[in-house]
Amino acid sequence: MKFSLILPKKIKKQSVSHLLEYTWSMPRKQRHLLRMKKHLFINGLLASWEETVGPNDKVTLVFDQEDFDFLTVEPGDPNLADILYEDEHLIIVNKPEGMKTHGNSPQELALQNHVTAYLNAPAFVVHRLDKETSGAVLFAKNQFILPIIGKIFEENKIxxxxxxxxxxxxxxxxxxxxxxxxxxxxxxxxxxxxxxxxxxxxxxxxxxxxxxxxxxxxxxxxxxxxxxxxxxxxxxxxxxxxxxxxxxxxxxxxxxxxGKISFVHPLSGEDIEIAAPSDTFIYKKSPLFKSGL
The missing domain is CATH 3.30.2350.10 (Pseudouridine synthase)
Known part of the structure; x- marks a missing residue:
């Protein structure tokens, strides 16, 4: 797998090492593999760990399949994945009530299975909602972004x-x-x-x-x-x-x-704010309150 991205204009100049460890919060294992395998490039050239990068620099990372744990999820129905937001690394889905975020066994179909079918590729759970709760759920589309976005979630920055x-x-x-x-x-x-x-x-x-x-x-x-x-x-x-x-x-x-999820995208620096509509919650003042209650 190869990922290329342009560093955002507002990013501060810093070393490659600092970018990976602190700005992106990349796990030590992934940083070690990139360094040992010489799989990190800046503007098309093999990167030195101490060289400085900044706005508009192009960072390319290469991962081998064995660099990650293998994940097998039985595909579900792609039509059941109500997509609210998607980019190269992340996807946000509007979960209906009565559906689990992920199954407890390979045979149990849940939202993760339907997102997998929509992507025709693995989807990785960042956080979950209770089965009875509806609304926005965030998934990672690859194992490069998964620990990065996971740490942001643990730090309550989502x-x-x-x-x-x-x-x-x-x-x-x-x-x-x-x-x-x-x-x-x-x-x-x-x-x-x-x-x-x-x-x-x-x-x-x-x-x-x-x-x-x-x-x-x-x-x-x-x-x-x-x-x-x-x-x-x-x-x-x-x-x-x-x-x-x-x-x-x-x-x-x-x-x-x-009803809403917001965070700063860890790679692009973009402010992401996504609202999740619901047909159940309808009211004249708020779109999330059922009339007649």
Whole structure:
């Protein structure tokens, strides 16, 4: 595999070594292979690790198949991949509710399988949404970008906004929840607010409300499993249709949607901001609230 890219105009001049290790956060193994195999070129010439690169320089990287772990995913239906954004390295897909991000076995079809079929090539999961949650999911199209974008995600530099319809309403229009989250000792499928749990921060904004329900937007500073579901439930405002944290709700689906994802592209430096539409969430003031609730 060969990748070529032009460094963005706003990038600072730096050594090749600094570019790979710090600007791109490339793993040590990949950097070592590029160096040992002499598979890195600047403007068509074999690169020295200490030479300086800057705006508009062309960087070319060559990887052999054995440089990466082999991934086999059974292709699904390409028509089920609702593509929101795509470039040479990344693809963002609008996941429907009721579909897993990736299967637990080779035979189980999930969103990853459908994206693989659309690309006719492997798709690598960067993050996941719960099966019941719809909205934007980011995949890597190759194993060169996968650890780079993965580290950005771990550092909480990929920002996501979620929309939820919850039971009741908050007394404040805006609030931030600082509540640690840990696994429920009595139900391994659930998570709970726990002082011994991992740090979790959720920002909540009320967009609209009625006598029974509210539309809220949640943004995350952390990415704990079930974070929004647990935090909202802990405040007495569980998400409508949540089978775990609001099991007596009669709504047929969980009313949680990952409506927007934004980040700085690690290679191009471009600001990426992608909205994920939803037919379920429709309202006169917000495109993400169902009328009649």
């Amino acid at each position: 920002h996501r906004s979620y929309y939820a319809v919850v039971q009741g309403y908050f007394s404040e229009k805006n609030l931030t929840l600082h509540k640690n989250i840990g696994r429920d000792r009595h139900n391994r499928k659930k998570y709970v607010v726990s002082k011994r749990g991992k740090k979790a921060i959720t920002h909540i904004e009320t967009l609209d409300k009625s006598k029974k329900y509210s539309l809220v937007r949640c943004t995350l500073d952390t990415g704990r499993t079930h974070q929004i579901r647990v935090h909202l439930s802990s405040e007495g405002h569980p998400i409508i249709g949540d089978p775990l944290y609001h099991p007596y709700s009669t709504k047929s689906r969980m009313m949680l949607h990952a």
